Amino acid sequence: MNQTSAQTWDEFMEGIWRQNPLFVMVLGLCPALAVTVSAVNALSMGLATTFVLTCSCVLVSLLRKLIPKEVRIATYIVIIATFVTVVDYLIQAISLALYDALGAFIQLIVVNCIILGRAEAHASKNPLLPTLINALGMSAGFTLGLLALGSVREILGAGAFFGVALFGPDFQPWVVMVLPPGGFFVLGAWLLIFAAIARRKQKKLAEITQNA
Amino acid sequence: MHESAAQIFINAFLANNFVLAMFLGLCPFIGVSGKLETAAPMGAATTFVMLVASLCAYGLNLLLGYFQLEFLRLIAYIVIIASTVQLVEMVLKKYSPSLFRALGIYLPLITTNCAVLGVALFQTARDYDFIQSITFAVGAGAGFTLALVLMASVRERLQLSDVPAVAQGTALSLMLAGILSLAFMGFAGLGG
Numbered sequence: 026m027n028q029t030s031a032q033t034w035d036e037f038m039e040g041i042w043r044q045n046p047l048f049v050m051v052l053g054l055c056p057a058l059a060v061t062v063s064a065v066n067a068l069s070m071g072l073a074t075t076f077v078l079t080c081s082c083v084l085v086s087l088l089r090k091l092i093p094k095e096v097r098i099a100t101y102i103v104i105i106a107t108f109v110t111v112v113d114y115l116i117q118a119i120s121l122a123l124y125d126a127l128g129a130f131i132q133l134i135v136v137n138c139i140i141l142g143r144a145e146a147h148a149s150k151n152p153l154l155p156t157l158i159n160a161l162g163m164s165a166g167f168t169l170g171l172l173a174l175g176s177v178r179e180i181l182g183a184g185a186f187f188g189v190a191l192f193g194p195d196f197q198p199w200v201v202m203v204l205p206p207g208g209f210f211v212l213g214a215w216l217l218i219f220a221a222i223a224r225r226k227q228k229k230l231a232e233i234t235q236n237a
Numbered sequence: 238m239h240e241s242a243a244q245i246f247i248n249a250f251l252a253n254n255f256v257l258a259m260f261l262g263l264c265p266f267i268g269v270s271g272k273l274e275t276a277a278p279m280g281a282a283t284t285f286v287m288l289v290a291s292l293c294a295y296g297l298n299l300l301l302g303y304f305q306l307e308f309l310r311l312i313a314y315i316v317i318i319a320s321t322v323q324l325v326e327m328v329l330k331k332y333s334p335s336l337f338r339a340l341g342i343y344l345p346l347i348t349t350n351c352a353v354l355g356v357a358l359f360q361t362a363r364d365y366d367f368i369q370s371i372t373f374a375v376g377a378g379a380g381f382t383l384a385l386v387l388m389a390s391v392r393e394r395l396q397l398s399d400v401p402a403v404a405q406g407t408a409l410s411l412m413l414a415g416i417l418s419l420a421f422m423g424f425a426g427l428g429g
Contacts, residue, residue, distance in 0.1 A: 054267070055261055055264070058260040059260035059261075099316070106315050110308060110311050113311070129362060132311055133354060135311060136348075138346070209414045210411075213409075213412040217403060217404060
Protein backbone atom coordinates (compact mmCIF):
# COMPACT_ATOMS: atom_id res chain seq x y z
CA MET A 26 0.00 0.00 0.00
CA ASN A 27 2.77 2.32 0.99
CA GLN A 28 4.59 1.73 -2.26
CA THR A 29 1.57 2.44 -4.43
CA SER A 30 0.92 5.69 -2.64
CA ALA A 31 4.56 6.65 -3.20
CA GLN A 32 4.11 5.88 -6.89
CA THR A 33 0.96 7.94 -7.00
CA TRP A 34 2.72 10.85 -5.37
CA ASP A 35 5.57 10.49 -7.84
CA GLU A 36 3.20 10.58 -10.78
CA PHE A 37 1.49 13.64 -9.36
CA MET A 38 4.81 15.45 -8.84
CA GLU A 39 5.91 14.64 -12.37
CA GLY A 40 3.44 17.17 -13.75
CA ILE A 41 4.62 19.78 -11.29
CA TRP A 42 8.35 19.41 -11.70
CA ARG A 43 9.98 17.04 -14.20
CA GLN A 44 7.31 17.35 -16.87
CA ASN A 45 6.04 20.81 -16.01
CA PRO A 46 3.86 21.69 -19.00
CA LEU A 47 4.91 25.33 -19.07
CA PHE A 48 8.60 25.36 -18.21
CA VAL A 49 9.76 21.94 -19.42
CA MET A 50 7.45 21.01 -22.28
CA VAL A 51 6.78 24.67 -23.23
CA LEU A 52 3.14 24.05 -24.11
CA GLY A 53 0.13 26.27 -23.69
CA LEU A 54 2.09 29.45 -24.18
CA CYS A 55 -0.70 31.61 -25.51
CA PRO A 56 -2.86 31.78 -22.37
CA ALA A 57 0.29 31.70 -20.25
CA LEU A 58 1.53 34.96 -21.70
CA ALA A 59 -1.71 36.71 -22.52
CA VAL A 60 -3.52 36.63 -19.19
CA THR A 61 -0.65 36.72 -16.71
CA VAL A 62 -0.58 40.49 -16.23
CA SER A 63 -1.63 39.95 -12.62
CA ALA A 64 -1.51 37.12 -10.11
CA VAL A 65 -5.31 36.99 -9.78
CA ASN A 66 -5.81 36.56 -13.51
CA ALA A 67 -3.11 33.91 -13.61
CA LEU A 68 -4.68 31.96 -10.77
CA SER A 69 -8.18 32.05 -12.23
CA MET A 70 -6.91 31.01 -15.64
CA GLY A 71 -5.03 28.16 -13.96
CA LEU A 72 -8.15 27.01 -12.12
CA ALA A 73 -10.29 27.20 -15.26
CA THR A 74 -7.73 25.14 -17.15
CA THR A 75 -7.55 22.69 -14.24
CA PHE A 76 -11.29 22.14 -14.44
CA VAL A 77 -11.30 21.59 -18.20
CA LEU A 78 -8.18 19.42 -18.21
CA THR A 79 -9.35 17.16 -15.39
CA CYS A 80 -12.92 16.73 -16.61
CA SER A 81 -11.89 16.15 -20.24
CA CYS A 82 -9.21 13.63 -19.33
CA VAL A 83 -11.58 11.72 -17.05
CA LEU A 84 -14.24 11.57 -19.75
CA VAL A 85 -11.73 10.57 -22.44
CA SER A 86 -10.39 7.87 -20.16
CA LEU A 87 -13.87 6.51 -19.47
CA LEU A 88 -14.77 6.52 -23.16
CA ARG A 89 -11.40 5.33 -24.44
CA LYS A 90 -12.70 1.92 -25.55
CA LEU A 91 -15.72 3.40 -27.32
CA ILE A 92 -13.98 6.06 -29.38
CA PRO A 93 -12.91 4.82 -32.84
CA LYS A 94 -9.25 5.49 -33.51
CA GLU A 95 -9.84 7.39 -36.77
CA VAL A 96 -11.95 10.14 -35.27
CA ARG A 97 -10.35 10.33 -31.84
CA ILE A 98 -8.84 13.80 -32.18
CA ALA A 99 -12.15 15.28 -33.32
CA THR A 100 -13.91 13.53 -30.44
CA TYR A 101 -11.42 14.87 -27.92
CA ILE A 102 -11.80 18.39 -29.27
CA VAL A 103 -15.58 18.23 -28.98
CA ILE A 104 -15.32 16.92 -25.40
CA ILE A 105 -12.89 19.69 -24.50
CA ALA A 106 -15.03 22.34 -26.19
CA THR A 107 -18.04 21.19 -24.18
CA PHE A 108 -16.25 21.64 -20.87
CA VAL A 109 -14.82 24.98 -21.96
CA THR A 110 -18.34 26.19 -22.72
CA VAL A 111 -19.33 25.10 -19.21
CA VAL A 112 -16.42 26.99 -17.65
CA ASP A 113 -17.12 30.01 -19.84
CA TYR A 114 -20.68 30.33 -18.56
CA LEU A 115 -19.55 29.50 -15.02
CA ILE A 116 -17.03 32.35 -14.84
CA GLN A 117 -19.56 34.70 -16.39
CA ALA A 118 -21.97 33.79 -13.60
CA ILE A 119 -19.43 34.07 -10.78
CA SER A 120 -17.57 37.24 -11.64
CA LEU A 121 -18.27 39.50 -14.58
CA ALA A 122 -15.15 41.59 -13.88
CA LEU A 123 -12.95 38.51 -14.15
CA TYR A 124 -14.79 37.44 -17.29
CA ASP A 125 -13.99 40.78 -18.91
CA ALA A 126 -10.35 40.64 -17.80
CA LEU A 127 -9.76 37.19 -19.26
CA GLY A 128 -11.79 37.97 -22.37
CA ALA A 129 -11.66 35.55 -25.27
CA PHE A 130 -8.90 33.58 -23.59
CA ILE A 131 -11.39 31.51 -21.59
CA GLN A 132 -12.87 30.21 -24.83
CA LEU A 133 -9.39 29.79 -26.22
CA ILE A 134 -8.71 27.13 -23.56
CA VAL A 135 -10.12 24.79 -26.23
CA VAL A 136 -6.96 25.13 -28.26
CA ASN A 137 -4.58 24.86 -25.31
CA CYS A 138 -2.16 22.20 -26.53
CA ILE A 139 -1.64 20.82 -23.02
CA ILE A 140 -5.20 19.52 -22.80
CA LEU A 141 -5.29 17.83 -26.19
CA GLY A 142 -1.77 16.55 -25.58
CA ARG A 143 -2.75 14.95 -22.25
CA ALA A 144 -5.92 13.47 -23.72
CA GLU A 145 -4.00 11.92 -26.60
CA ALA A 146 -0.81 10.90 -24.80
CA HIS A 147 -2.13 9.76 -21.44
CA ALA A 148 -5.89 9.63 -20.93
CA SER A 149 -6.59 7.62 -24.08
CA LYS A 150 -4.37 4.78 -22.87
CA ASN A 151 -4.88 4.65 -19.11
CA PRO A 152 -7.73 3.76 -16.75
CA LEU A 153 -9.53 6.31 -14.64
CA LEU A 154 -7.36 6.65 -11.54
CA PRO A 155 -3.91 7.17 -13.10
CA THR A 156 -5.48 9.57 -15.58
CA LEU A 157 -7.03 11.59 -12.79
CA ILE A 158 -3.74 11.81 -10.90
CA ASN A 159 -1.78 12.69 -13.99
CA ALA A 160 -4.30 15.34 -15.04
CA LEU A 161 -4.33 16.88 -11.56
CA GLY A 162 -0.54 16.96 -11.47
CA MET A 163 -0.30 18.59 -14.88
CA SER A 164 -2.97 21.14 -13.96
CA ALA A 165 -1.17 21.96 -10.73
CA GLY A 166 2.08 22.37 -12.64
CA PHE A 167 0.43 24.64 -15.19
CA THR A 168 -1.31 26.70 -12.51
CA LEU A 169 1.94 27.12 -10.57
CA GLY A 170 3.71 28.12 -13.76
CA LEU A 171 1.06 30.73 -14.55
CA LEU A 172 1.27 32.01 -10.99
CA ALA A 173 5.06 32.28 -11.23
CA LEU A 174 4.70 34.36 -14.38
CA GLY A 175 1.80 36.44 -13.10
CA SER A 176 3.40 37.26 -9.75
CA VAL A 177 6.68 38.44 -11.27
CA ARG A 178 4.89 40.55 -13.85
CA GLU A 179 2.51 42.09 -11.33
CA ILE A 180 5.23 42.81 -8.76
CA LEU A 181 7.57 44.41 -11.28
CA GLY A 182 4.99 46.01 -13.54
CA ALA A 183 2.47 47.29 -11.02
CA GLY A 184 4.32 47.09 -7.70
CA ALA A 185 1.58 44.93 -6.23
CA PHE A 186 0.82 41.31 -5.40
CA PHE A 187 -2.76 40.04 -5.65
CA GLY A 188 -3.79 43.68 -5.88
CA VAL A 189 -2.04 44.69 -2.62
CA ALA A 190 0.48 47.49 -3.14
CA LEU A 191 3.93 46.44 -1.99
CA PHE A 192 6.30 49.35 -2.28
CA GLY A 193 4.39 52.45 -1.19
CA PRO A 194 3.41 55.46 -3.27
CA ASP A 195 6.90 56.38 -4.50
CA PHE A 196 7.32 53.20 -6.51
CA GLN A 197 7.94 53.72 -10.20
CA PRO A 198 6.31 50.74 -11.93
CA TRP A 199 8.27 48.95 -14.63
CA VAL A 200 5.36 49.28 -17.02
CA VAL A 201 6.82 47.22 -19.85
CA MET A 202 6.45 44.10 -17.69
CA VAL A 203 2.66 44.19 -17.89
CA LEU A 204 2.80 44.98 -21.62
CA PRO A 205 3.20 42.19 -24.19
CA PRO A 206 7.05 42.28 -24.39
CA GLY A 207 7.27 41.77 -20.63
CA GLY A 208 5.46 38.44 -20.95
CA PHE A 209 8.08 37.16 -23.37
CA PHE A 210 10.94 38.46 -21.24
CA VAL A 211 9.67 36.99 -17.95
CA LEU A 212 8.95 33.57 -19.46
CA GLY A 213 12.35 33.65 -21.18
CA ALA A 214 14.01 34.46 -17.85
CA TRP A 215 12.20 31.61 -16.07
CA LEU A 216 13.27 29.19 -18.80
CA LEU A 217 16.86 30.44 -18.44
CA ILE A 218 16.77 29.74 -14.71
CA PHE A 219 15.38 26.25 -15.27
CA ALA A 220 18.00 25.55 -17.95
CA ALA A 221 20.78 26.72 -15.62
CA ILE A 222 19.55 24.43 -12.83
CA ALA A 223 19.32 21.47 -15.20
CA ARG A 224 22.86 22.08 -16.47
CA ARG A 225 24.27 22.29 -12.98
CA LYS A 226 22.57 19.02 -12.06
CA GLN A 227 24.00 17.33 -15.15
CA LYS A 228 27.50 18.58 -14.34
CA LYS A 229 27.27 17.25 -10.80
CA LEU A 230 26.00 13.92 -12.04
CA ALA A 231 28.86 13.69 -14.53
CA GLU A 232 31.38 14.48 -11.76
CA ILE A 233 29.94 11.79 -9.50
CA THR A 234 30.06 9.12 -12.19
CA GLN A 235 33.60 10.17 -13.08
CA ASN A 236 34.79 9.88 -9.48
CA ALA A 237 33.12 6.54 -9.11
CA MET B 238 -18.11 52.12 -33.07
CA HIS B 239 -17.64 51.51 -36.76
CA GLU B 240 -14.15 50.78 -38.02
CA SER B 241 -13.28 51.03 -41.68
CA ALA B 242 -11.87 47.98 -43.42
CA ALA B 243 -8.44 49.61 -43.77
CA GLN B 244 -8.29 50.36 -40.05
CA ILE B 245 -9.17 46.78 -39.20
CA PHE B 246 -6.52 45.46 -41.55
CA ILE B 247 -3.73 47.67 -40.16
CA ASN B 248 -4.81 46.94 -36.60
CA ALA B 249 -4.72 43.19 -37.08
CA PHE B 250 -1.56 43.33 -39.23
CA LEU B 251 0.66 45.68 -37.22
CA ALA B 252 -0.72 47.56 -34.22
CA ASN B 253 -2.37 44.57 -32.57
CA ASN B 254 -0.26 41.93 -34.25
CA PHE B 255 -1.77 38.56 -33.43
CA VAL B 256 1.48 36.97 -32.35
CA LEU B 257 3.52 39.77 -30.86
CA ALA B 258 0.84 41.86 -29.18
CA MET B 259 -1.99 39.43 -28.49
CA PHE B 260 -0.04 36.21 -27.90
CA LEU B 261 -2.05 34.10 -30.29
CA GLY B 262 -0.46 31.28 -32.26
CA LEU B 263 2.72 31.08 -30.23
CA CYS B 264 3.27 27.33 -30.59
CA PRO B 265 3.92 27.39 -34.35
CA PHE B 266 5.65 30.75 -33.90
CA ILE B 267 8.27 29.13 -31.68
CA GLY B 268 8.13 25.74 -33.40
CA VAL B 269 8.29 26.47 -37.13
CA SER B 270 10.32 29.68 -37.13
CA GLY B 271 13.66 27.89 -37.38
CA LYS B 272 13.95 28.13 -41.16
CA LEU B 273 12.75 30.78 -43.57
CA GLU B 274 11.67 28.28 -46.23
CA THR B 275 9.13 26.60 -43.95
CA ALA B 276 8.06 29.78 -42.16
CA ALA B 277 6.56 31.47 -45.22
CA PRO B 278 4.44 28.49 -46.45
CA MET B 279 3.28 27.86 -42.91
CA GLY B 280 2.13 31.47 -42.72
CA ALA B 281 0.34 31.14 -46.05
CA ALA B 282 -1.41 27.91 -45.01
CA THR B 283 -2.51 29.45 -41.73
CA THR B 284 -3.78 32.57 -43.51
CA PHE B 285 -5.84 30.40 -45.84
CA VAL B 286 -7.33 28.45 -42.95
CA MET B 287 -8.08 31.71 -41.16
CA LEU B 288 -9.89 33.13 -44.19
CA VAL B 289 -12.04 30.03 -44.71
CA ALA B 290 -12.71 29.70 -40.99
CA SER B 291 -13.68 33.35 -40.79
CA LEU B 292 -16.13 33.04 -43.70
CA CYS B 293 -17.68 29.89 -42.25
CA ALA B 294 -17.83 31.36 -38.77
CA TYR B 295 -19.68 34.39 -40.12
CA GLY B 296 -22.33 32.26 -41.80
CA LEU B 297 -22.53 29.86 -38.91
CA ASN B 298 -22.99 32.65 -36.40
CA LEU B 299 -26.02 33.93 -38.34
CA LEU B 300 -27.43 30.40 -38.43
CA LEU B 301 -26.86 29.76 -34.72
CA GLY B 302 -28.35 33.16 -33.90
CA TYR B 303 -31.42 32.33 -35.97
CA PHE B 304 -32.00 29.08 -34.09
CA GLN B 305 -30.90 30.65 -30.76
CA LEU B 306 -28.20 28.07 -30.24
CA GLU B 307 -25.38 30.46 -29.32
CA PHE B 308 -24.04 28.13 -26.66
CA LEU B 309 -22.98 25.73 -29.42
CA ARG B 310 -20.83 28.42 -31.05
CA LEU B 311 -17.47 27.27 -29.71
CA ILE B 312 -18.03 23.63 -30.62
CA ALA B 313 -19.28 24.50 -34.09
CA TYR B 314 -16.30 26.80 -34.78
CA ILE B 315 -13.72 24.23 -33.74
CA VAL B 316 -15.32 21.55 -35.92
CA ILE B 317 -15.23 23.88 -38.93
CA ILE B 318 -11.60 24.75 -38.34
CA ALA B 319 -10.65 21.10 -37.98
CA SER B 320 -12.30 20.24 -41.30
CA THR B 321 -10.63 23.15 -43.08
CA VAL B 322 -7.23 22.04 -41.81
CA GLN B 323 -7.96 18.54 -43.05
CA LEU B 324 -8.70 20.02 -46.48
CA VAL B 325 -5.47 22.01 -46.58
CA GLU B 326 -3.57 18.93 -45.50
CA MET B 327 -5.00 16.82 -48.32
CA VAL B 328 -4.30 19.49 -50.93
CA LEU B 329 -0.72 19.98 -49.75
CA LYS B 330 -0.07 16.24 -49.61
CA LYS B 331 -1.20 15.91 -53.21
CA TYR B 332 0.53 18.92 -54.75
CA SER B 333 3.62 19.47 -52.60
CA PRO B 334 4.67 16.37 -50.67
CA SER B 335 8.06 17.87 -49.75
CA LEU B 336 6.44 20.88 -48.10
CA PHE B 337 3.97 18.51 -46.43
CA ARG B 338 6.87 16.64 -44.85
CA ALA B 339 8.73 19.82 -43.88
CA LEU B 340 5.74 21.19 -41.97
CA GLY B 341 5.25 17.83 -40.30
CA ILE B 342 3.26 17.78 -37.09
CA TYR B 343 2.67 21.53 -37.21
CA LEU B 344 0.26 21.21 -40.11
CA PRO B 345 -2.48 19.25 -38.28
CA LEU B 346 -1.70 21.43 -35.28
CA ILE B 347 -3.11 24.45 -37.13
CA THR B 348 -6.38 23.13 -35.72
CA THR B 349 -5.16 23.94 -32.25
CA ASN B 350 -3.58 27.21 -33.37
CA CYS B 351 -5.28 29.74 -31.16
CA ALA B 352 -4.84 32.44 -33.79
CA VAL B 353 -7.36 30.72 -36.08
CA LEU B 354 -10.00 30.24 -33.42
CA GLY B 355 -9.08 33.72 -32.16
CA VAL B 356 -10.06 35.28 -35.50
CA ALA B 357 -13.44 33.55 -35.42
CA LEU B 358 -14.11 34.47 -31.78
CA PHE B 359 -12.97 38.09 -32.00
CA GLN B 360 -14.98 38.83 -35.14
CA THR B 361 -18.07 37.46 -33.38
CA ALA B 362 -17.36 39.38 -30.19
CA ARG B 363 -16.87 42.63 -32.10
CA ASP B 364 -19.92 42.18 -34.35
CA TYR B 365 -17.99 42.60 -37.60
CA ASP B 366 -20.01 42.55 -40.79
CA PHE B 367 -19.07 40.44 -43.81
CA ILE B 368 -16.42 42.75 -45.34
CA GLN B 369 -14.94 43.57 -41.96
CA SER B 370 -14.64 39.87 -41.13
CA ILE B 371 -12.76 39.12 -44.33
CA THR B 372 -10.31 42.00 -43.89
CA PHE B 373 -9.82 41.04 -40.26
CA ALA B 374 -8.97 37.45 -41.23
CA VAL B 375 -6.58 38.53 -44.00
CA GLY B 376 -4.92 41.10 -41.75
CA ALA B 377 -4.49 38.62 -38.94
CA GLY B 378 -3.07 36.03 -41.33
CA ALA B 379 -0.68 38.57 -42.86
CA GLY B 380 0.40 39.65 -39.38
CA PHE B 381 1.02 36.06 -38.36
CA THR B 382 3.06 35.46 -41.52
CA LEU B 383 5.04 38.66 -40.98
CA ALA B 384 5.92 37.72 -37.40
CA LEU B 385 6.88 34.20 -38.46
CA VAL B 386 9.08 35.38 -41.33
CA LEU B 387 10.77 38.06 -39.20
CA MET B 388 11.48 35.56 -36.45
CA ALA B 389 12.80 32.96 -38.90
CA SER B 390 15.15 35.50 -40.49
CA VAL B 391 16.55 36.50 -37.11
CA ARG B 392 16.97 32.90 -36.02
CA GLU B 393 18.77 31.97 -39.24
CA ARG B 394 21.31 34.71 -38.56
CA LEU B 395 21.53 33.61 -34.96
CA GLN B 396 22.82 30.17 -35.88
CA LEU B 397 26.08 31.76 -36.95
CA SER B 398 26.58 33.75 -33.77
CA ASP B 399 28.13 32.76 -30.49
CA VAL B 400 25.44 32.23 -27.83
CA PRO B 401 26.02 31.00 -24.27
CA ALA B 402 25.04 27.34 -24.07
CA VAL B 403 22.52 27.94 -21.27
CA ALA B 404 20.52 30.43 -23.30
CA GLN B 405 20.19 28.32 -26.43
CA GLY B 406 16.81 27.08 -27.56
CA THR B 407 13.41 28.26 -26.44
CA ALA B 408 14.63 30.76 -23.85
CA LEU B 409 16.55 32.69 -26.48
CA SER B 410 13.62 32.57 -28.92
CA LEU B 411 11.36 34.05 -26.24
CA MET B 412 13.82 36.86 -25.52
CA LEU B 413 13.99 37.59 -29.25
CA ALA B 414 10.21 37.57 -29.45
CA GLY B 415 10.17 40.06 -26.59
CA ILE B 416 12.46 42.42 -28.47
CA LEU B 417 10.37 42.06 -31.65
CA SER B 418 7.29 42.73 -29.58
CA LEU B 419 8.90 45.89 -28.20
CA ALA B 420 9.47 47.03 -31.77
CA PHE B 421 5.86 46.33 -32.70
CA MET B 422 4.69 48.48 -29.79
CA GLY B 423 5.91 51.38 -31.90
CA PHE B 424 2.93 50.79 -34.21
CA ALA B 425 0.46 51.41 -31.37
CA GLY B 426 -2.26 53.84 -32.36
CA LEU B 427 -1.58 53.45 -36.07
CA GLY B 428 -4.94 51.84 -36.73
CA GLY B 429 -6.81 54.73 -35.09
